[in-house]
Amino acid sequence: MQFQYDNSFDIKEKIDNSKIAILPVGAVEAHGPHLPLGTDNLLAEQLSEKLAGRVNGYVLPTLPYGQVWSLRNFPGSINISNESLIRFLVDIGESLYHQGFTTFAMVNGHLGNGSALKEAARALYESCPEMRVFYFFYPGMNKAASEVRETQSAHNTYFHACEIETSYMLYLAPEYVDMDKTITDIPDIPDHADVTPTPWEEFTETAVLGDAKLATEGKGKYIVNIALENMVRLMNNQE
Template sequence: MKFELENSYEVKDKILQSKIVILPIGAVEAHGPHLPLSTDTILAERLSELLAEKAGAFVLPSLPYGQVWSLRNFPGSINISNDSLISFLVDIGRSLYDQGFRTWAMVNGHLGNQVALKEAARVLYDEIPDFKVFYFFYPGMNAVVKDIRETKSVHGTYFHACEIETSIMLYLAEEFVDMERALNDVPVIDEAADFTPTPWETFTNSAVLGDATLATKEKGRKIIETALEKMVDMLIGGKTDD
């Protein structure tokens, strides 16, 4: 159910019937030559729609901007601060609770947002203990990736415009992927990058972290089906209409 398409005469009763709401959160940033700037937002939107169908939840209009400090100097990237994102999310959460929602799932498509999402959830937890807030970022994907990855990971945490993220896009939004332009770009990321601020232009010109040419829709399907199952289980205890 798309929240923005409801009307104020009927929405209150529908909120009370569900009490679960989902917010897709993405970013505007470089994703190489084969993926659009809004890749993270597109992924968050498509995954949120699938989750809403299984959980009987509302989907809010997407938040398309995120904290992209590491990629802010690449053409097309738009960065907002963690502080701005935290404040914005806390305000949204308070308003959702006032409207009658009791469970809020933030479905994040951009790893750089995760710190702000977690902090916003903590603020809301302290203020409104009976408001359950989740900050999802492909739960369960690490185990799946170990099985499907054909190349060694460039970094222990990051995946970006590579075999993995491109596979997820092929599964959820193939129409926005240009595989003819996919790159095999394997940068060397110094260990110090994990312990000091390091703009990505210091180790990559493309913003691609790995071999995107190896991406497949099937790999993306396995990641998404796992993440979806885990999110549904956390939201409603695994009970669906299926």
């Protein structure tokens, strides 16, 4: 169900029947030559739609900007601060709480948003004590990805415009993927990138961290469906 297409006269009764609000949170940033700048928005939106169908939830309008400090100097990237993102998420959560929602699930499509979502959830834990708050980023994906990937991950945490993320797009938003433009770029990411601020242009010119040519719809479907099952399980276990 799409929240923004309902009207004010009907919404109160509908919230009483479905007290779950799902917020897609994405970003606008470089994703190589084969994926659009809004890749993280598209993925978050499609994941949210699928999650809503499984838990009878409302999908809120997408929050389309994220913290993309690492890629902020690449053409097309739009960066906002963690502080701005946290405040936005807290304000949305508190508004939902006052409207009668009892569950707020943030479905994140961009790794860089993780810290802000966690801090926002902590703030809402204090200000909205009767509302369950979740922040999801493909739970269980690491194990699932290891079972289908054909190349070694460029980093133990990062994945970007690579075999894995391109596979997500081929499953969830294939019309926005240009496989004819896929490239292989497996950069040597320095150890210091994990312990000190490191703009990605120091180790990649493409923003691709892997072999996008190996992406398939089947890989994306396998990983995404495991992540969705885990989201549903986690939400149901907290009821």
